[in-house]
Amino acid sequence: MVEMAPLQALEREYPLIDSNFRGFCASRHIFTVEDFLVHDLHALEAFAEQHYAPDKLKQGISQIFSIIDSQHRPWLHGLELLEDAEQNKCILSAGWESIDVLLQGGLREGHVTELVGPSSSGKTQVCLQAAAHVARNYSGTVMYFDSGNSFSPKRIAEFLSQSSDPANTQVNKTVQRVMRSIVCHSIFDIFTLLDLLHQLINNFKSQMGSRIRLLVIDSLSSLIAPVLGGGGTHGHALMVTAGFLLKELAHEHNLCILVTNHVVGGEGGVSKPALGESWKSTPHVRLLMSRYGATNGSSCVSILKHPYLATGKTMEIKII
Structure with missing residues (x-):
């Protein structure tokens, strides 16, 4: 554009x-x-x-x-938006039964879903499982943007094996097929991210390559946070640009987007999502993840923001 x-x-x-x-x-x-x-x-x-x-x-x-x-798009009335949601926006299972139940089906195309939580709360595990599950069960490609060297093909293979009979000779073929369907990019700055998002938009418009079903960015905040702060507005503009591109990709091209964000200290020592007030309007869905304990392997997932589900609802997921 x-x-x-x-x-x-x-x-x-x-x-x-x-x-x-x-x-x-x-x-x-x-x-x-x-x-x-x-x-x-x-x-x-x-x-x-x-x-x-x-x-x-x-x-x-x-x-x-x-x-x-x-360049402003024409106004759409409510019936057009409803028809678009019902006909073009599918729901993809995240591969975690608890999260699917919490979100009444799973991750929605057209939505930017944000996982917020401290380190070791399980955000990356959810991203890897979602990538493995979507690549296995839906036709198309999964794009995985990795900013912290956290992408683990071995972990994805473990998720796939857990959902299959180990004695099944088809397991290795499934792993190979799924791995071919996941395209991973290592990115370490906001400028590379913006370039890749522009490429995706151009590819969608030119109908190049197979359909992309899910885009994972783990972690988005580690790319944006370094350019924020100070007295200038350039970093803020870059963040706004990234948010605009993500929402355009999600809505215009029926893409499901899953990003992760860390937490920072707030008033009274209460943690809050990073990237500030300007960013919080970008994701359609915000889920807060927190670890129950250091030994039991469980995390708590609660809804911070959702277009039509009540906030505060919580589910437990087992991080195996």
Whole structure:
């Protein structure tokens, strides 16, 4: 989409967005069309007044906002949204009976589902089991973006073996088939993540490759947190961009997205999801995971946020 484009890519079609205009934008930490969304229009115009060609700069600013306006999708009425949900958005089992029960079926296409919890609460185990289960039971591909070297083919093979008769000679063939259906990318910064998300959107639009059923990002917060903080807005804009792309992928292409997020200290020592208030509106579903104990191998999963299920509902899952 045009909103995501770097400013330089727009110069051919929009001559006002020349090198001088881009230099002005860079001085305000604006590098893409989308970065304008986190800036105040009047403040930008006031800053432009201080430059040698204020009228041209203000024309360029107006051009950017007209691009944004032209890209807005048409309004959909409630019946269209209901038909889309019923006809195009399937529910995928997460491979954990307790989580499927908690979510009344499992992970939903069109939703970004976020697992929030401290280290060792079982978030990665849920991601690996979900990847193994979807790859085994649904046609298509699972994409797994690994930011912490936590992707374990051996663990996935264990999950597959647990759900099969060990004496069954077909187990190895199943493992091989499932492994071929899971595509793992190791990514260690937000820029690589954004590049891969853009590639996925382009592949969907050009219908390249097999259908992707599930996208796992473990852990999303470790990619975003390093660019946040300080007095600038660039990191915040990158986070907004990532959230926008994830929601577009989920809704427009009927993709099920599962991401993990860590927790930070809040008021009174109570832990809360990382990435702040701006991020919390991005995931459709937020699940909080916490370990019951160091020895019993069980985790508690509760609903923090859901479009139509009550918050606070809790289930126990056994991390084997």
